Amino acid sequence: MSRLRTYIRSLEKEYLNELFKLLRMKSISPLPGYGEELRACAKTVCAYMEDAGIKSTLYATSGNPIVYGEAPADGNAPTVLIYGHYDVQPEGDRAVWQSEPFEPVVYNGKIFARGAGDNKGQLFAHIKGYEAYKKNYGTPRVNMKYLFEGEEETGSPSLLPFAREHRDLLRADITIWSDGNIHSSGHPVLILGLKGICYIKLTVNGPCRDLHSGYAPVVGSPVWRLVWLLSLLKDRNGGIAIPGFYDGIEGPSEEGLRAIRGIPGALADYQTDWKTDDLCGAADLEAFYTKYIYEPTLNIGCIQAGDLENSKNIVPAGATAYLDVRVVPGQKPDEIIRSLRSWLDENGFEDVAMEGRGMAASFTPLDLPGVRIIKDIARDVWGKEPILYPGLGGSGPFTIFNDELGAPCVMFPYAQADQHEHGPNENLSVEGLLRGIEASAEIIARFGAGIEDE
Amino acid sequence: MSRLRTYIRSLEKEYLNELFKLLRMKSISPLPGYGEELRACAKTVCAYMEDAGIKSTLYATSGNPIVYGEAPADGNAPTVLIYGHYDVQPEGDRAVWQSEPFEPVVYNGKIFARGAGDNKGQLFAHIKGYEAYKKNYGTPRVNMKYLFEGEEETGSPSLLPFAREHRDLLRADITIWSDGNIHSSGHPVLILGLKGICYIKLTVNGPCRDLHSGYAPVVGSPVWRLVWLLSLLKDRNGGIAIPGFYDGIEGPSEEGLRAIRGIPGALADYQTDWKTDDLCGAADLEAFYTKYIYEPTLNIGCIQAGDLENSKNIVPAGATAYLDVRVVPGQKPDEIIRSLRSWLDENGFEDVAMEGRGMAASFTPLDLPGVRIIKDIARDVWGKEPILYPGLGGSGPFTIFNDELGAPCVMFPYAQADQHEHGPNENLSVEGLLRGIEASAEIIARFGAGIEDE
Numbered sequence: 001m002s003r004l005r006t007y008i009r010s011l012e013k014e015y016l017n018e019l020f021k022l023l024r025m026k027s028i029s030p031l032p033g034y035g036e037e038l039r040a041c042a043k044t045v046c047a048y049m050e051d052a053g054i055k056s057t058l059y060a061t062s063g064n065p066i067v068y069g070e071a072p073a074d075g076n077a078p079t080v081l082i083y084g085h086y087d088v089q090p091e092g093d094r095a096v097w098q099s100e101p102f103e104p105v106v107y108n109g110k111i112f113a114r115g116a117g118d119n120k121g122q123l124f125a126h127i128k129g130y131e132a133y134k135k136n137y138g139t140p141r142v143n144m145k146y147l148f149e150g151e152e153e154t155g156s157p158s159l160l161p162f163a164r165e166h167r168d169l170l171r172a173d174i175t176i177w178s179d180g181n182i183h184s185s186g187h188p189v190l191i192l193g194l195k196g197i198c199y200i201k202l203t204v205n206g207p208c209r210d211l212h213s214g215y216a217p218v219v220g221s222p223v224w225r226l227v228w229l230l231s232l233l234k235d236r237n238g239g240i241a242i243p244g245f246y247d248g249i250e251g252p253s254e255e256g257l258r259a260i261r262g263i264p265g266a267l268a269d270y271q272t273d274w275k276t277d278d279l280c281g282a283a284d285l286e287a288f289y290t291k292y293i294y295e296p297t298l299n300i301g302c303i304q305a306g307d308l309e310n311s312k313n314i315v316p317a318g319a320t321a322y323l324d325v326r327v328v329p330g331q332k333p334d335e336i337i338r339s340l341r342s343w344l345d346e347n348g349f350e351d352v353a354m355e356g357r358g359m360a361a362s363f364t365p366l367d368l369p370g371v372r373i374i375k376d377i378a379r380d381v382w383g384k385e386p387i388l389y390p391g392l393g394g395s396g397p398f399t400i401f402n403d404e405l406g407a408p409c410v411m412f413p414y415a416q417a418d419q420h421e422h423g424p425n426e427n428l429s430v431e432g433l434l435r436g437i438e439a440s441a442e443i444i445a446r447f448g449a450g451i452e453d454e
Numbered sequence: 455m456s457r458l459r460t461y462i463r464s465l466e467k468e469y470l471n472e473l474f475k476l477l478r479m480k481s482i483s484p485l486p487g488y489g490e491e492l493r494a495c496a497k498t499v500c501a502y503m504e505d506a507g508i509k510s511t512l513y514a515t516s517g518n519p520i521v522y523g524e525a526p527a528d529g530n531a532p533t534v535l536i537y538g539h540y541d542v543q544p545e546g547d548r549a550v551w552q553s554e555p556f557e558p559v560v561y562n563g564k565i566f567a568r569g570a571g572d573n574k575g576q577l578f579a580h581i582k583g584y585e586a587y588k589k590n591y592g593t594p595r596v597n598m599k600y601l602f603e604g605e606e607e608t609g610s611p612s613l614l615p616f617a618r619e620h621r622d623l624l625r626a627d628i629t630i631w632s633d634g635n636i637h638s639s640g641h642p643v644l645i646l647g648l649k650g651i652c653y654i655k656l657t658v659n660g661p662c663r664d665l666h667s668g669y670a671p672v673v674g675s676p677v678w679r680l681v682w683l684l685s686l687l688k689d690r691n692g693g694i695a696i697p698g699f700y701d702g703i704e705g706p707s708e709e710g711l712r713a714i715r716g717i718p719g720a721l722a723d724y725q726t727d728w729k730t731d732d733l734c735g736a737a738d739l740e741a742f743y744t745k746y747i748y749e750p751t752l753n754i755g756c757i758q759a760g761d762l763e764n765s766k767n768i769v770p771a772g773a774t775a776y777l778d779v780r781v782v783p784g785q786k787p788d789e790i791i792r793s794l795r796s797w798l799d800e801n802g803f804e805d806v807a808m809e810g811r812g813m814a815a816s817f818t819p820l821d822l823p824g825v826r827i828i829k830d831i832a833r834d835v836w837g838k839e840p841i842l843y844p845g846l847g848g849s850g851p852f853t854i855f856n857d858e859l860g861a862p863c864v865m866f867p868y869a870q871a872d873q874h875e876h877g878p879n880e881n882l883s884v885e886g887l888l889r890g891i892e893a894s895a896e897i898i899a900r901f902g903a904g905i906e907d908e
Binding site for chain 1: 649651660661662663665666667668669670671672673674675677678680681682684685688690724728729730732733734736742745746749751752753754755756757758759760761762767768769770773774776778780802846847848849
């Protein structure tokens with residue numbers, strides 16, 4: 001579709017100007033005090049969608065507003081839902097940035113700004129993709145829906161309630177999640193699932209204040225209790241001992257294992273990058289990705305008691321651990337949290353305070369007809385064979401689209417591998433932006449041609 | 455000896471003026487940058503001793519100087535060694551002090567200043583006690599020796615090397631350690647021993663940087679390794695599993711258990727103060743003190759991995775624990791440290807970095823003739839029956855005096871119970887200072903009468 005490509009390339013300057021306006025907005029969701037900027041950003045996204053011909057609405061939530069847009073097709077057409085987010089991470093350490101985080105600049109073919117890749121540049125590409133399609137071909141033959149939230153960087157707390165409340169509004173045949181990045185080799189990437197997660201905080205209380213450790217024989221130590229408790233949860237072979245933890249796990253699909261064999265790279269790259277040989281027994285890249293994608297985990301993200309800087313000889317008054325339990329399809333997060341509480345109680349840790357909340361995993365079938373269409377678009381726009389990940393080690397709301405809305409989700413990233421999302425010097429290549437706009441227009445074109453089983 | 459008492463009471467104002475000069479000196483040993491102030495303080499202590507008639511010398515060490523003083527008796531007399539320290543803790547949080555930490559004031563009958571009780575006021579009392587005795591009775595009939603160090607607040611690293619190098623100089627029949635405080639009931643206290651201690655730092659390294667916890671299935675976690683390692687060291691009944699840990703323990707003596715029965719108080723006082731019922735199974739005060747004094751411990755003073763404030767979902771790059779192992783008489787700290795290293799190696803933790811250094815426990819026999827003399831002095835000066843502690847839960851260099859020098863050590867405190875040593879608003883009651891001077895003079899008088907077996 002060289003006509004669309006030529007059209008898009010001719011508008012580079014205008015695109016950058018408009019995107020820069022979005023990037024200047026400090027729509028930082030993880031810090032307090034940015035509510036106004038978040039609302040202003042949501043309104044600007046709305047306005048851009050209206051300009052592009054997408055009818056859009058701002059929905060209030062208990063947090064930041066959700067931007068919803070709709071561009072209906074003529075007649076009885078299929079529906080594609082695009083999902084992204086306009087909120088961003090804080091800038092972090094300003095000193096490590098080479099330019100102002102909220103004053104975008106183009107340097108070496110890349111747009112540097114917080115949110116350039118994650119996710120303003122990518123959602124902007126979808127808006128402009130629609131506009132480009134419409135300018136060139138008129139009303140699409142596919143119903144396009146757009147769902148841009150403002151809380152993705154804080155775990156999307158309003159997304160599930162919103163989805164449940166607006167099932168009809170969000171009804172779609174497929175969801176394209178526009179986020180993440182392509183492979184470092186330049187191959188485009190499709191991600192077909194993410195794990196779920198249980199966030200768990202454990203707090204053990206001891207005496208009301210730190211005591212001189214001379215009293216250790218006559219006062220219970222919350223640190224030892226935390227160690228004993230944790231040692232009950234996972235054995236040295238990695239086996240998680242919470243009763244029922246592994247119940248219902250679906251395990252890798254044939255297609256999933258086949259896709260894994262297609263992921264390029266070398267095991268040694270990870271060992272070199274991480275400077276460790278301990279890959280938990282993964283002997284080759286296939287085993288590595290199989291574990292990475294299909295194995296549930298119980299990770300201790302943080303443990304703390306006492307004071308490392310002032311290492312006094314004390315019995316600390318308390319001890320805390322943050323766990324993140326990544327769950328795979330078939331596991332039930334709420335049941336895992338309940339089982340953990342019971343397991344602690346049964347083992348004499350009734351006094352330990354525990355907070356937990358969970359979200360389920362969901363993997364989209366790899367043989368979905370829509371996946372083939374997106375794969376074709378990716379191959380044509382990036383000129384390289386797409387890499388299919390049946391899932392990833394991280395977590396995200398696939399389950400909302402797959403299971404709550406019945407609109408199977410595919411993550412289709414436009415940013416390049418070194419976009420530095422969440423870190424300093426976040427960027428999006430201009431080439432990535434233009435290809436993203438083209439891919440977004442192609443989505444409208446090709447899904448408009450109908451979703452057919454192969 | 456009412457003549458001495460009257461003399462001492464008449465000099466209150468002069469004593470306070472001189473002590474204030476010492477208290478103004480910032481002889482802070484735990485922080486860097488106070489070397490000059492520490493040396494100046496050591497010199498002032500020297501000068502005060504010379505003024506009192508004690509021949510004194512400054513000994514350089516690899517750290518802060520040691521002040522040694524000598525006042526020989528006529529003829530073949532017994533020898534008493536007084537041990538104390540002129541270094542102090544940092545002021546800590548200035549905001550919690552009600553007056554300047556290094557500008558002493560008297561308020562409500564107490565001298566407020568960092569070091570007032572711990573330990574400048576107490577060592578000053580010994581110097582002035584000597585002076586008072588000499589002014590009133592001439593040359594003592596006991597050889598007095600004074601050992602004042604400047605590193606007590608940092609674990610006395612130079613004391614053992616100095617003692618080994620100067621065995622003849624320090625030869626004595628008894629050591630009186632002037633530090634600590636009397637009982638909150640106003641009863642004077644004699645402490646006959648302290649535990650030893652092994653300081654142990656364990657560091658487990660994982661990947662070279664924190665990784666996204668999505669990688670938890672394929673990268674070894676240093677936090678889990680630390681938990682598994684620690685859970686090998688101590689079971690939930692408090693039993694320490696390091697092979698050989700309990701070898702050689704002498705256990706409580708008959709006299710020790712008898713002394714424990716004489717310690718006043720109530721178990722409930724500790725439970726109320728600490729707001730916990732978990733006293734490790736100590737059902738009554740006798741059991742409490744028996745455990746407190748005679749039970750070795752393995753305490754986790756600090757454990758840390760990840761970041762509590764920014765509880766990211768990461769596999770932390772490393773995990774650290776500080777242990778303090780309190781040992782009792784008969785245990786060999788160096789062997790315990792070696793056994794721990796071997797135990798870790800045997801269990802597959804060869805990679806874990808471990809630093810350790812140890813000091814042995816030592817308890818002085820309670821039936822020592824010198825103990826009876828000090829007990830009599832304490833009873834007469836404070837007007838209440840002294841409480842004997844066969845040992846305490848804390849640690850200190852009793853072993854240097856008892857075992858290296860053969861000059862059995864008795865801790866005989868002058869400060870009152872609420873002296874707030876190491877904390878804000880440290881103080882020494884003027885009454886405690888004057889009684890201390892009197893007790894110091896009595897030591898010279900009564901040990902000069904000879905140390906006889908009962």
